[in-house]
């Protein structure tokens with residue numbers, strides 16, 4: 001019998017190893033965003049197509065790479081971030097294993113373009129299946145652009161394993177949120193299939209939270225901040241009254257890295273105990289920073305888990321920091337935040353250094369702090385609020401962007417999509433400015449701040465939606481009587497449906513009369529609707545109504561209004577005259593919720609001139 005063991009060919013071994021790091025488009029998103037952060041970028045742009053299956057591209061204005069480094073970066077275990085094993089214990093960068101780019105190159109087609117600011121020429125490298133196809137000098141903006149195309153083109157089994165676009169996109173948005181929350185001083189953009197989903201300007205953490213989750217949160221955030229020699233915590237928790245039924249926006253970061261920890265989550269939840277009803281979840285975005293030597297860095301980077309040297313201390317610290325914050329902002333009835341007795345016995349926590357400290361610990365408005373690593377816990381008088389000022393700086397006027405009404409919409413995560421959009425002041429279109437149509441889809445005009453780009457269809461759909469809603473709320477729309485009523489005959493099931501909808505349709509401008517045995521007479525149509533005069537329109541409407549997204553639970557009337565708005569709005573691709581554009585913009589500006597489409601997407605983008613400047617690295 002011959003021997004059985006063989007060495008795997010390099011490319012197969014590579015693909016297997018790569019699969020550990022790059023499991024789906026979102027893994028590449030995470031790695032590429034982190035590399036951009038590590039490279040010191042101040043502006044990072046993420047572009048995805050087909051939920052990252054066909055393209056994930058990250059463009060940064062970071063330090064770039066030399067031609068040799070550019071080539072080296074795709075080798076396995078090639079990293080500029082650690083040199084010796086000791087470095088592992090003081091690592092502050094997001095990456096350090098040197099696996100990400102090698103993995104991406106093993107399972108996709110990759111194009112790298114990079115230039116260091118001081119070099120005149122940059123480097124272009126095309127690589128696929130771990131093999132370099134092309135490397136040449138090229139012109140490039142300072143920084144790095146890495147495009148990963150056709151993920152798993154060479155590993156069909158893995159490609160088939162990917163989930164639906166909506167599911168993959170949700171994961172991408174999650175990774176984007178994690179990195180952008182961790183680095184609010186970096187501007188991030190997310191563009192999916194040509195649509196700007198997020199444009200996050202640099203700012204402080206509070207601003208970033210509001211940009212991501214909506215302006216509704218601005219007044220509902222309580223700052224958390226405790227500083228000690230051993231570890232720091234900072235961030236925000238939502239006020240108890242803002243807690244929601246779904247466990248959504250809860251984020252922990254340790255040394256800038258997003259982690260999942262049921263244990264620390266428990267610490268926060270216990271601080272909220274008694275303040276929120278069962279089965280509701282407060283928002284939190286909390287950053288713990290500590291000496292990297294205190295955490296086990298060897299946990300695999302894609303696992304989002306972490307091991308602390310002394311978990312219980314961290315638990316106690318998080319719990320009391322959150323309690324303290326809630327107390328400080330008078331959202332809890334009392335100021336005392338006693339530690340769990342078990343935890344109090346831990347040496348690191350429970351050793352007041354002197355009798356004096358012991359007495360001061362008993363005095364009213366005090367808060368605890370760990371002063372020495374693994375050593376004493378000392379009590380200092382009065383909260384030190386100085387560091388919190390930054391978090392409380394007022395925000396530039398921003399309009400409510402997140403609206404609960406849209407939270408169940410069919411976008412992968414309508415809430416995540418809802419970006420903080422600037423005040424509708426941006427929608428003020430002065431008489432002397434003539435709007436321009438771009439791609440027969442966008443209305444663009446100059447503003448004092450920069451330019452505004454309105455999506456004609458999403459905007460008009462919003463306008464119609466609000467008009468129809470108002471109609472059902474008691475302002476019936478005018479009906480244009482038809483000279484020659486149209487007779488409509490429907491299959492029995494549809495006829496029953498039509499019969500049910502007649503009263504609502506009447507209010508919405510359609511005058512329908514029952515005409516016996518599954519047939520109807522259309523007597524009038526909305527007077528401001530062009531070409532609504534034939535029976536086909538109302539049959540189509542019925543069709544859309546029937547096939548209305550079943551994953552959305554909404555009332556009959558909401559379904560009807562949404563279907564009708566979707567049908568009646570001006571579509572992308574239709575030519576608009578200047579007056580029509582103006583009307584859409586003006587009507588949008590008067591909407592109650594001008595910033596979001598009915599499905600929760602942005603209706604317009606306020607492209608401030610500093611954003612334009614940044615695109616040209618000015």
Ligand code: ADP
Pocket residue numbers: 031035036038039060062063064065073074078079080081094095096097098099100101102143144
């Ligand atoms: P790691 O981040 O763990 O070092 P990667 O495979 O992600 O490994 O990247 C390899 C190396 O390529 C990095 O150490 C860094 O030197 C370089 N690199 C990767 N992305 C960028 C970027 N966007 N800008 C500058 N250098 C980069």
Ligand code: MG
Pocket residue numbers: 031034035094095096098100101
């Ligand atoms: Mg990396």
